[in-house]
Amino acid sequence: MPDLLRRSTQMGPQLKGYSIVLITTVLAACANTAKEESAVAKNDAVEDYIVAAELPEVDVMRTTDQLGHKVITDRYIILSDRKNNHLITFTRRCRELRETVVTADIRHDKNRLRARFDTYRGCPIGTMYEINAGQAKELLDLSDNDGK
Numbered sequence: 780m781p782d783l784l785r786r787s788t789q790m791g792p793q794l795k796g797y798s799i800v801l802i803t804t805v806l807a808a809c810a811n812t813a814k815e816e817s818a819v820a821k822n823d824a825v826e827d828y829i830v831a832a833e834l835p836e837v838d839v840m841r842t843t844d845q846l847g848h849k850v851i852t853d854r855y856i857i858l859s860d861r862k863n864n865h866l867i868t869f870t871r872r873c874r875e876l877r878e879t880v881v882t883a884d885i886r887h888d889k890n891r892l893r894a895r896f897d898t899y900r901g902c903p904i905g906t907m908y909e910i911n912a913g914q915a916k917e918l919l920d921l922s923d924n925d926g927k
Contacts, residue, residue, distance in 0.1 A: 821852045824921045829866070834908035840865050840892040848899070849915075850876050851922040857915050858892075858899065858907075864915045866908040873902035 828834075840863070848856045853872040858865045875882045882901025887893060894907045910918070 818852055821922055822854055825851055825855050825866075825918065828918060828921060829908060832914060834866065834910060834914070836894075837865070837907050837909050838894050840907055842890055842892050846892075846899075848876070849919060851918055855918075855922075856899070857910070857918060859915075864910045864912060866910050866914075866918060867899060867904055868906040868908075869899075870903045870905040873900065875901045 846858055846860055848858050850856050854869050856867050858867045885898045887896055894904050897904055
């Protein structure tokens with residue numbers, strides 16, 4: 780009987796440890812769910828903007844200068860050279876945009892960027908839309924991180 784008593788007292792600290800781990804995991808999952816819902820809402824807002832503004836879809840973007848990008852979400856960026864702005868839609872979430880090491884692009888022509896065939900920062904491009912500076916600003920306002 781003393782052995783059984785010793786085992787029951789040893790279970791108490793282990794049970795507390797498991798409870799703390801379980802509570803921490805649940806809280807972390809709730810925080811990630813809120814972030815994911817925010818990203819989904821932003822993606823939906825950009826999709827709605829594309830439809831409402833009737834943005835013209837293009838298959839090719841001429842690239843004469845160095846390109847710069849501004850991230851809207853993990854699925855959408857605004858790609859710019861000195862003259863033109865384009866809204867780029869990726870076929871998947873592009874986590875490589877936030878990495879410091881740049882992934883090489885796959886391009887079939889050095890002066891053109893093609894939808895469905897080329898990549899930007901290693902992410903496959905799905906569609907491209909031609910936008911002006913005002914539309915670019917509106918899209919960036921949609922991605923504003925709740926006033927941050």
